[in-house]
Amino acid sequence: MLDLAAATAAALLVVAAVLVGRHIEGTYGTLHVGWPPLYANWLPHTGPGTVPALVLAGLLVAYGPAVAARLPWRILLPGAWAAATAWILSLALVDGRHRGIAVRLTTRYEYLQSIDRFHDIPATLRDFTHHILLDSPDHWPAHTAGHPPGATLTFVLLDRIGLRGGGWAGLWCVVVGATACVAVLVAVRALAGEALARRAAPFLVAAPGAVWMGASADAYFAAVAAWSVALLALAVTGRGIAWAAGAGLLYGLTCYLSYGLTLVAVIGAAVLVLGRHEIRRRPALLLLLLAGCAVVPLAFTLAGFDWWEAYRLLVTRYYQGAGGIRPYGYWVWANLACTVLIVGLAAVAGLRRAVTALTDRTGPPATRRLALLASAGLLALLIADLSGMSKAETERIWLPFSLWLLPACALLPRPRAWLAAQVTLPLLVNHLLLTGW
Secondary structure (H helix, E strand, O other): OHHHHHHHHHHHHHHHHHHHHHHHHHHOOOOOOOEOOEOEEEOOOOOOOHHHHHHHHHHHHHHHHHHHHHOOHHHHHHHHHHHHHHHHHHHHHHHOHHHHHHOOOOOOOOHHHHHHHHOOHHHHHHHHHHHOOOOOOOOOOHHHHOOOHHHHHHHHHHHHOOOOHHHHHHHHHHHHHHHHHHHHHHHHHHHHOHHHHHHHHHHHHOOHHHHHOOOOHHHHHHHHHHHHHHHHHHHHOOOOOHHHHHHHHHHHHHHOOOHHHHHHHHHHHHHHHHOHHHHHHOOHHHHHHHHHHHHHHHHHHHOOOOHHHHHHHHHHHHHHOHHHOOOHHHHHHHHHHHHHHHHHHHHHHHHHHHHHHHHOOOOOHHHHHHHHHHHHHHHHHHHHHHOOOOOOOHHHHOHHHHOOOHHHHHHOOOHHHHHHHHHHHHHHHHHHEEEOO
């Protein structure tokens, strides 16, 4: 009953965000989204992805828990990646190949608009901060200005190796982004045991946030961030301290893909707490982690890009545009309604159990470890919310945090019923709304 009560409260939060948001947008026009709280417009439709999405949803509900429980682990991980990729693509193709994937990253706000300005990469990095403010000459498009240059450089490098245009960029984000569920499984298995990881697997594959992973660069960011946490989990659980250097390297890259993803450090800190015994035994692990963290920042700094100055200018630009208009009083709680839509009602119920597990000293240690990991993801998300730099569009921006809430679903009984609720949500969203990503 308490699980259902938590899910019902979350559903009511979404309804309230829709009703209040429509009133504010209709009266004042300050939210700058078409269908509050989502960056979307009401447009019931079907497409070539409709039938595959329905079939996949049925298979996930009918067979997901049993397959995840029985497959050999070495097969489960690539299987989860393949299934997550198929789920993301099928949902994206509800909008059609062109609108759903090929042009998502080519709009006037996106990274691909800036590729031609990176013909001399070192010079562009040195000059990057001079084009962030809206009143600066040739200011960057919104997403280029809103992220460190590592984000745009990814698409520049794809273009240089011949993978040009929005189609390849979109597929990169989908295929790489789908590996995030594998990274979370690796971390959960290392920290909380294989049984809980297997129970979490179907929920990670069927994540409602898949709607915004095809095709959004934030899916790619989420994967890089998730693998940094996964490698750290391997390092602190005795799988080899060399993983710590890889974890640091990917965390440094994460910080140069998105400013807000510095908060992934909150999740990393939880991993360090869970692995404190290994750290005491092998303190060199922390040195390798810090050394890895320094590599990407050092490279960009030597190339002439000042992360701190860029972030300061970005805050100014944020309040020059929609960020200065959108009301904090609405978004500080409506963002949480967006979170419900990307993690689903099952994750809300699972988080309720996770919070209970944290305070129950008599429960299984593995459950408490999983609960701490999921709670760290929630804490990072709440800090981002309170910062005021996340007003709207958090259904994609918070993908790297929301992934860590989903393992809490492993704590739920009757997984098929909850999985049915999980897959129904993105099917409704994608068929009733035309989302921005």
